[in-house]
Amino acid sequence: MKRSKWIWLVWAVVLLSYLVPYTLLSDVSRWYGSFLFWSVAGVVIIALNVFITKDFKENSDD
Amino acid sequence: MTESLIWWSIAIYLLVAIGIAILSRQSPAKGGSESMSGYFLGNRQMNGFVSALSYSATTYSAFMMVGLAGLTYAGGVGALGFEIIYFAGVSLVAVFGPKFWAVGKRFGFVTPSEMLGHRYNSKHVAMAVSIASCIFLIPYSAVQLAGVGYLLQGITDGAITFTTGVVLATVIAIFFSYIAGIRSVMWTDSLQAIMMIVASTLVAFLVIQGLGGFGALFDTLATEHPQSLTVPGPGLFSFVTFLGLTIPWFFFSLSNPQVSQRLFMPSSLRSMRQMLLGFLVFGFIYTIVSVLWGFSALAAFPSLESADLATPTLLASEFVPPVLGVIVMIGIMAAAVSTIDSIMLTLASMVSRDVYANVKPNVSEKRQLLVGKFVVPVIALMALAFAELQLDLIAVLSVAASSGLVAMVPAIIGAFYWKRGTAAGALASVVGTSAFVLLMYATGNSLLGLPAGVWGIVVASVLFVGVSLVTKPHQATTDAFFTAIAEELEKKAVA
Numbered sequence: 380m381k382r383s384k385w386i387w388l389v390w391a392v393v394l395l396s397y398l399v400p401y402t403l404l405s406d407v408s409r410w411y412g413s414f415l416f417w418s419v420a421g422v423v424i425i426a427l428n429v430f431i432t433k434d435f436k437e438n439s440d441d
Numbered sequence: 442m443t444e445s446l447i448w449w450s451i452a453i454y455l456l457v458a459i460g461i462a463i464l465s466r467q468s469p470a471k472g473g474s475e476s477m478s479g480y481f482l483g484n485r486q487m488n489g490f491v492s493a494l495s496y497s498a499t500t501y502s503a504f505m506m507v508g509l510a511g512l513t514y515a516g517g518v519g520a521l522g523f524e525i526i527y528f529a530g531v532s533l534v535a536v537f538g539p540k541f542w543a544v545g546k547r548f549g550f551v552t553p554s555e556m557l558g559h560r561y562n563s564k565h566v567a568m569a570v571s572i573a574s575c576i577f578l579i580p581y582s583a584v585q586l587a588g589v590g591y592l593l594q595g596i597t598d599g600a601i602t603f604t605t606g607v608v609l610a611t612v613i614a615i616f617f618s619y620i621a622g623i624r625s626v627m628w629t630d631s632l633q634a635i636m637m638i639v640a641s642t643l644v645a646f647l648v649i650q651g652l653g654g655f656g657a658l659f660d661t662l663a664t665e666h667p668q669s670l671t672v673p674g675p676g677l678f679s680f681v682t683f684l685g686l687t688i689p690w691f692f693f694s695l696s697n698p699q700v701s702q703r704l705f706m707p708s709s710l711r712s713m714r715q716m717l718l719g720f721l722v723f724g725f726i727y728t729i730v731s732v733l734w735g736f737s738a739l740a741a742f743p744s745l746e747s748a749d750l751a752t753p754t755l756l757a758s759e760f761v762p763p764v765l766g767v768i769v770m771i772g773i774m775a776a777a778v779s780t781i782d783s784i785m786l787t788l789a790s791m792v793s794r795d796v797y798a799n800v801k802p803n804v805s806e807k808r809q810l811l812v813g814k815f816v817v818p819v820i821a822l823m824a825l826a827f828a829e830l831q832l833d834l835i836a837v838l839s840v841a842a843s844s845g846l847v848a849m850v851p852a853i854i855g856a857f858y859w860k861r862g863t864a865a866g867a868l869a870s871v872v873g874t875s876a877f878v879l880l881m882y883a884t885g886n887s888l889l890g891l892p893a894g895v896w897g898i899v900v901a902s903v904l905f906v907g908v909s910l911v912t913k914p915h916q917a918t919t920d921a922f923f924t925a926i927a928e929e930l931e932k933k934a935v936a
Contacts (some may be wrong), residue, residue: 383535383536386536389529392529393526393530396522396529400518400519400671400672401617401672401673404672405491405671406665407670407671408667408669409670410659410663412518413518413519413671413672414518414521414523414659414670417518417521418729420529421525421529421725421728422725424525424532425722425725427532428721429530429718429719430537431535435539435710435713435714437713
């Protein structure tokens with residue numbers, strides 16, 4: 380699969396960031412509820428971007 | 442903290458920042474800042490590290506530390522979700538960044554609006570995008586200035602007035618942009634970003650320690666404010682409101698010219714990658730820290746009269762040593778400045794490049810630059826006037842700006858992915874959506890129960906696609922644009 384296609388995973392995380400806290404976690408009033416979910420989502424986004432931009436490698440300035 | 446401590450700290454900060462700004466100047470031999478791309482783009486030679494810090498400083502303004510902490514205080518954990526969705530939206534840079542960069546290099550674009558004008562072969566598109574950006578971003582800058590005003594007033598118990606704070610920030614912003622254009626802005630941004638991330642993390646750490654640790658903080662919240670840990674929570678973040686806030690911010694990295702213009706600046710794609718990843722790491726820490734500030738304020742001071750006071754109250758509390766409190770306060774002021782000076786520069790470049798040079802053809806680069814430099818303080822003074830109006834909840838007004846700027850998004854996506862897009866489509870989308878959003882805000886911001894933040898992207902897309910389909914694209918410029926992207930990026934892949 381082309382690396383850039385992985386961006387769709389980012390969009391999937393975004394979708395989950397709308398759905399999960401407003402449904403499954405709407406009654407979990409502890410730190411391991413929405414707070415943890417969205418924090419983990421943030422870390423996953425960073426990891427995906429590291430992977431997606433791996434090809435941005437060439438040595439600058441021509 | 443005493444007033445003299447505050448003034449001394451501001452003086453020291455200014456001294457260091459001005460020193461850095463002066464050092465950032467580039468000799469004329471290396472390109473200098475005497476041309477449009479020199480002054481506004483740093484000659485497309487910015488390195489990844491400075492770009493990352495500056496991108497962060499420009500994006501994260503006084504809104505973060507005052508507004509997001511306040512939003513958490515008032516609405517609970519939904520504020521984190523809002524910011525994380527914005528944050529995920531910056532991944533658009535991974536998709537669009539290289540394309541912006543490639544056409545910028547090939548055609549010498551200085552502004553995103555110039556790029557759109559070229560792609561759709563229409564001066565009117567470039568002018569419309571520039572003017573709409575001014576309409577929405579000048580109030581947004583005003584929000585930043587007001588942030589400084591509230592902060593200084595709140596933290597000094599009124600010894601430094603709202604107006605003094607606002608005027609101070611305006612003067613500094615003008616000054617930073619004048620020393621060396623974008624280079625002095627980016628270097629002073631970097632100073633601010635580093636200072637801020639260290640100091641604000643330290644504050645979060647100390648405050649949470651003071652409240653008995655992370656576990657105790659969340660236990661207090663769970664027992665005394667259980668709703669603050671869920672959405673919809675205390676009521677601010679109903680799902681519809683959440684959608685209305687997050688959709689425009691998701692597209693921020695494309696819709697806001699002060700950040701999309703940054704995609705023209707990195708010296709290479711490697712630098713662009715560093716900019717993106719550096720920003721993401723920085724932004725993530727900053728987001729969590731701001732939200733923790735809001736939560737801490739809620740646990741420690743549950744009955745503040747306004748949520749915007751959460752940050753100032755926290756900084757002035759016994760948990761934070763006065764010197765650290767002052768450093769963060771200066772950092773927040775610098776954060777507002779670093780956002781405003783970038784916006785001023787971007788808007789000035791758009792006004793001179795896409796409005797002035799299009800109305801009056803054949804003006805020299807030198808003349809454009811002169812006009813740009815003249816526009817900088819004009820924009821600053823307009824923002825100052827708006828700030829003095831003292832509008833209520835900081836975050837809400839700045840979101841109005843994002844809703845409006847969403848008007849550009851379909852035309853930008855179409856520029857790179859839809860050859861069938863036309864000038865008429867882009868123009869209708871930008872002008873129609875901007876007018877629509879303004880009308881929505883003027884009439885209570887609700888249509889069929891949904892806010893402008895949700896409608897904006899729908900209206901913009903329908904107008905862009907609909908009008909494009911009944912008009913004809915300009916084949917030659919479209920083809921040249923797509924060919925340039927393919928060639929520039931392929932050249933890189935082979936090299």
